[in-house]
Amino acid sequence: xxxxxxxxxxxxxxxxxxxxxxxxxxxxxxxxxxxxxxxxxxxxxxxxxxxxxxxxxxxxxxxxxxxxxxxxxxxxxxxxxxxxxxxxxxxxxxxxxxxxxxxxxxxxxxxxxxxxxxxxxxxxxxxxxxxxxxxxxxxxxxxxxxxxxxxxxxxxxxxxxxxxxxxxxxxxxxxxxxxxxxxxxxxxxxxxxxxxxxxxxxxxxxxxxxxxxxxxxxxxxxx
Amino acid sequence: xxxxxxxxxxxxxxxxxxxxxxxxxxxxxxxxxxxxxxxxxxxxxxxxxxxxxxxxxxxxxxxxxxxxxxxxxxxxxxxxxxxxxxxxxxxxxxxxxxxxxxxxxxxxxxxxxxxxxxxxxxxxxxxxxxxxxxxxxxxxxxxxxxxxxxxxxxxxxxxxxxxxxxxxxxxxxxxxxxxxxxxxxxxxxxxxxxxxxxxxxxxxxxxxxxxxxxxxxxxxxxx
DNA sequence: ATCATTTAGATTGTTGACAATTGAAATGTC
DNA sequence: GACATTTCAATTGTCAACAATCTAAATGAT
Numbered sequence: 001x002x003x004x005x006x007x008x009x010x011x012x013x014x015x016x017x018x019x020x021x022x023x024x025x026x027x028x029x030x031x032x033x034x035x036x037x038x039x040x041x042x043x044x045x046x047x048x049x050x051x052x053x054x055x056x057x058x059x060x061x062x063x064x065x066x067x068x069x070x071x072x073x074x075x076x077x078x079x080x081x082x083x084x085x086x087x088x089x090x091x092x093x094x095x096x097x098x099x100x101x102x103x104x105x106x107x108x109x110x111x112x113x114x115x116x117x118x119x120x121x122x123x124x125x126x127x128x129x130x131x132x133x134x135x136x137x138x139x140x141x142x143x144x145x146x147x148x149x150x151x152x153x154x155x156x157x158x159x160x161x162x163x164x165x166x167x168x169x170x171x172x173x174x175x176x177x178x179x180x181x182x183x184x185x186x187x188x189x190x191x192x193x194x195x196x197x198x199x200x201x202x203x204x205x206x207x208x209x210x211x212x213x214x215x216x217x218x219x220x221x222x223x
Numbered sequence: 224x225x226x227x228x229x230x231x232x233x234x235x236x237x238x239x240x241x242x243x244x245x246x247x248x249x250x251x252x253x254x255x256x257x258x259x260x261x262x263x264x265x266x267x268x269x270x271x272x273x274x275x276x277x278x279x280x281x282x283x284x285x286x287x288x289x290x291x292x293x294x295x296x297x298x299x300x301x302x303x304x305x306x307x308x309x310x311x312x313x314x315x316x317x318x319x320x321x322x323x324x325x326x327x328x329x330x331x332x333x334x335x336x337x338x339x340x341x342x343x344x345x346x347x348x349x350x351x352x353x354x355x356x357x358x359x360x361x362x363x364x365x366x367x368x369x370x371x372x373x374x375x376x377x378x379x380x381x382x383x384x385x386x387x388x389x390x391x392x393x394x395x396x397x398x399x400x401x402x403x404x405x406x407x408x409x410x411x412x413x414x415x416x417x418x419x420x421x422x423x424x425x426x427x428x429x430x431x432x433x434x435x436x437x438x439x440x441x442x443x444x445x446x
Numbered sequence: 447a448t449c450a451t452t453t454a455g456a457t458t459g460t461t462g463a464c465a466a467t468t469g470a471a472a473t474g475t476c
Numbered sequence: 477g478a479c480a481t482t483t484c485a486a487t488t489g490t491c492a493a494c495a496a497t498c499t500a501a502a503t504g505a506t
Contacts, residue, residue: 009289009459035488045461047270050488051277058281060371066232067467067488082371085316093312148283148305152375232489258458268491273458290458290497452503459496466489473482 010044014052017042022061022072023161030074033062059155061162075162077215083159084208090153091137092201095184097144099193106143107189113139114178114185121178129174130164136181140188167211180204233267237275240265245284245295246384253297256285282378284385298385300438306382307431311424313376314360318419320367322411329366330412336362337401337408344401352397353387359404363411390434403427 008016018038021027039049053070056062064070073079098106113136120128134157141153180203187196231239241261244250262272276293279285287293296302321329336359343351357380364376403426410419 011459034486036486046488047462047490048460051274051459054274054277055281058278068469069487078370082369085320085369086371086375089312089316093308097308146305146308147301148309148379152309156371234489257456259456269458270460270492271490274489291499292457448506450503450505452501454501455499457496457498459494461494462492464489464491466487468487469485471482471484473480475480476478 010048011051011055014042014044014049015055018052018056019059019061019158022056023158025165027072029072029162031072033070033072035070060159073159073162075166075215077212077219079159080163080208080212080215083156083163084204084211087153087156087160088201088204088208090149090156091140091203092197094137094141094144094146094149094153095188095196095200096193097146097149098140099188099191099196102189102191109139109143110136110185110188114182117178117181121174124174126168126172126174129172129177133177133181163211166214167207170207170210170214172207233271234274234278237265237267237272238278241275241279242282242284242381245279246381248388250295252295252385254295256293256295258293283382296382296385298389298438300435300442302382303386303431303435303438306379306386307427307434310376310379310383311427311431313372313379314363314426315420315424317360317364317367317369317372317376318407318411318423319416320369320372321363322414322416322419325412325414332362332366333359333408333411337405340401340404344397347397349391349395349397352395352400356400356404386434389437390430393430393433393437395430400427 018027027033033053035046035049035053039046042049053062053064057064057070061073062070063073098110113132117129117132117136120132138153138157141150144150180199184196184199184203187199241250250256256276258269258272258276262269265272276285276287280287280293284296285293286296336355340352340355340359343355361376361380364373367373403422407419407422407426410422
């Protein structure tokens with residue numbers, strides 16, 4: 001436990017730890033979570049753990065059933081569809097807002113994010129491109145100054161990371177991704193809100209569709 | 224307490240009761256919430272009440288400060304801006320989705336909602352029109368079949384109701400509202416996703432702007 | 447008198463024990 | 477043997493007491 005974390009409450013610490021475990025796959029999707037077990041392992045009481053689980057349930061990372069148990073969220077094709085469409089919608093909203101108020105700070109931060117993505121694409125480093133992608137959109141959402149948008153996007157971003165272990169098996173057109181984001185940047189910086197919204201809304205639809213298709217086949221194979 | 228509510232947990236019941244009190248104004252915006260006090264009044268333990276308050280803080284109806292207290296959310300002009308823009312974005316997303324899969328059920332339910340709004344507008348009943356407005360959009364969101372969209376919209380809808388006591392002092396163009404929603408219905412039922420999205424996105428922007436302006440003036444007057 | 451320090455009261459964060467509910471194994475009936 | 481009924485262990489929901497923290501009044505030094 002770092003010293004900065006001491007300022008947080010036990011509840012918050014537990015939430016952070018469990019969130020990381022779920023996203024990393026240490027707690028696999030669909031697995032059952034026993035409160036006593038986890039509480040003992042984390043060295044906290046059941047009540048405190050329950051508060052953390054309630055938080056994660058709101059974030060969509062676990063599902064709670066009355067008087068039954070808590071389960072790590074499992075990812076169906078429907079979930080993938082929902083996460084990708086919601087993500088696109090929120091990113092489009094953020095792009096439109098930021099395009100409407102371009103400041104020097106907006107120019108420098110977005111340009112920097114694109115520069116990172118460009119070097120990652122040149123190095124053909126898939127993981128680095130994906131991370132740059134996350135930072136680029138997170139940057140735009142932050143710049144929007146819209147607290148509710150930021151909160152909603154945070155939830156969806158966490159759920160998006162749940163799919164990373166599956167998407168990592170797919171191969172991406174890195175330069176294509178870079179070009180699309182570059183176009184989005186230009187639309188935003190030129191103040192073209194409508195254009196930015198449309199670009200953001202559709203900019204990763206094909207990847208999302210591939211992911212949904214993949215999960216559908218996996219579901220059919222398992223049934 | 225109804226018989227159906229018995230199946231719910233005390234936590235859920237408390238959450239429902241407090242949500243209603245906040246939306247109705249029985250717990251006024253900005254007021255401090257003392258856990259012991261409220262727990263005793265509701266006849267539940269502090270732990271159970273805390274779970275309910277945590278849920279309401281997720282929903283944005285209360286704000287919790289570490290080791291300090293819980294306060295009913297107060298409504299700034301920024302909050303009004305955020306709630307209205309987010310609401311429009313989510314309604315636009317729902318409209319586009321539903322326009323892409325128009326079924327008989329979609330036709331009947333949306334038509335019914337518009338019929339209700341029409342009769343309310345003819346009777347010049349402002350409250351009834353507002354309620355029909357809520358039902359209309361809730362109907363579309365439900366028809367989308369998008370669980371995450373439904374959840375996000377539920378949060379925003381609750382926050383929208385917080386502004387009702389302020390907006391109720393404004394006078395609305397009831398027939399204008401009806402016409403806009405009728406156009407939105409036609410776009411959806413004709414399968415025009417793009418058109419429906421645009422209509423929904425902008426359909427109450429002027430009212431939102433008026434509200435934001437009103438709150439800004441109130442804030443300046445109070446400072 | 448003003449400002450830093452101490453202290454006391456109030457309030458929240460945390461815990462361990464108790465009550466209510468569930469699912470399945472054990473039992474009984476046909 | 478198949479099916480309904482009855483335990484019972486496991487697990488979650490709820491509670492009341494304890495510890496940690498914050499706010500503000502009381503105290504003291506300059």
